[in-house]
Amino acid sequence: MQRPLVLFDLDNTLVDRRGTLADWAAEFTTRHGLEGKEQAYVLGMVTERAYPSTFDAIRTRYRLSMSTVELWGAYCADIADMVSCPAEVLDGLDELRAAGWRVGVATNGAVDIQRAKLRAAGISERVDGVFVSEEADARKPQTRHFALAAARCGTVLGDGGWMVGDNPVNDIGGGRSAGLRTIWIGSDGSWPADDSGPDHMVSHARAAIDFLLLHAADHARTTA
Numbered sequence: 001m002q003r004p005l006v007l008f009d010l011d012n013t014l015v016d017r018r019g020t021l022a023d024w025a026a027e028f029t030t031r032h033g034l035e036g037k038e039q040a041y042v043l044g045m046v047t048e049r050a051y052p053s054t055f056d057a058i059r060t061r062y063r064l065s066m067s068t069v070e071l072w073g074a075y076c077a078d079i080a081d082m083v084s085c086p087a088e089v090l091d092g093l094d095e096l097r098a099a100g101w102r103v104g105v106a107t108n109g110a111v112d113i114q115r116a117k118l119r120a121a122g123i124s125e126r127v128d129g130v131f132v133s134e135e136a137d138a139r140k141p142q143t144r145h146f147a148l149a150a151a152r153c154g155t156v157l158g159d160g161g162w163m164v165g166d167n168p169v170n171d172i173g174g175g176r177s178a179g180l181r182t183i184w185i186g187s188d189g190s191w192p193a194d195d196s197g198p199d200h201m202v203s204h205a206r207a208a209i210d211f212l213l214l215h216a217a218d219h220a221r222t223t224a
Contacts, residue, residue: 003102005161006212007149007175008127009140010107010114012166013185014089014205015121020082021046027078032064050075051110076113080120092209093126099213106149106163108133108140108170129153140167141174162199164208172198183208 011017025043029036041061045054055071058064064071096103105127107114114132118124129152133139138148143157150157157179165171166185173195175182182198184191185205191197202208 002159003100003155005102005104005150005153005155005159005180006096007104007106007146007153007161007163007180008205009163009165009167009171009185010105010117010123011109013164013171014105014123015083015085015117017083020079023082024075024078032062034062038062046075049109050113072112076116079113080116083117083121085121085123086206089205089209090122090126092206092213093123095213096209097126097128101212102129102153102155102161103127104129104131104149104153106131106140106146106165108145110134127153140170141177143174143178146175146178146180162212164205168192168195183211 008014021043025039025046028042029039034042042058045058052068052072055075056068059066059068059071066074093103103126105118105123107130109132111132111134115124115130118130124130129149131145131149131152133145136148138144140146146163147157150161155161161180162183163171163175163178163180164183164185165175168184168191172182172184183200183202184198185208186201186203191201200208200211202211
């Protein structure tokens, strides 16, 4: 029997990126002696996605003595120290694999920071594969991103599967275009009115995991 595939987004799906970044920006401005009003600028620079070039711009703006490489390295270490994945979600990833699922992470971003977060949060050892967009210049919502993530898990998109994430365009739209069924993590439940919805909506990752476990159990009973 083919093992079903589920791919999870990382940021604001398995881990709370928004809250972590807000805490980091506050610490960064204090550490470098910047005025409190600069916190919003620093946070804005990293909110969408952070790369070494982001810190080159921050370094230039504030004339910081640390090099861009040092600032980037400190950012990766700081975020890894601050990020966490809820214990019930980590347990859920183990439960999915024990139930026969292929479990992967499909995330946009820089390899350094995304891999650091995955290791620090305890996710790396609980999944079958990880694909980070920078590894092959393939970003969600491109179908190639999902194909490479599936390959990391030892399967192909043609075998079907699920995508779980918070971003309506990158995760849900991209997953749908790649032939995957989708689960949207939407804490406020406000799906864009001008877009067709996901296959299922939940408020957090553990609820998505519980749905998949139940779905798989129901499927097994009906096909037995």
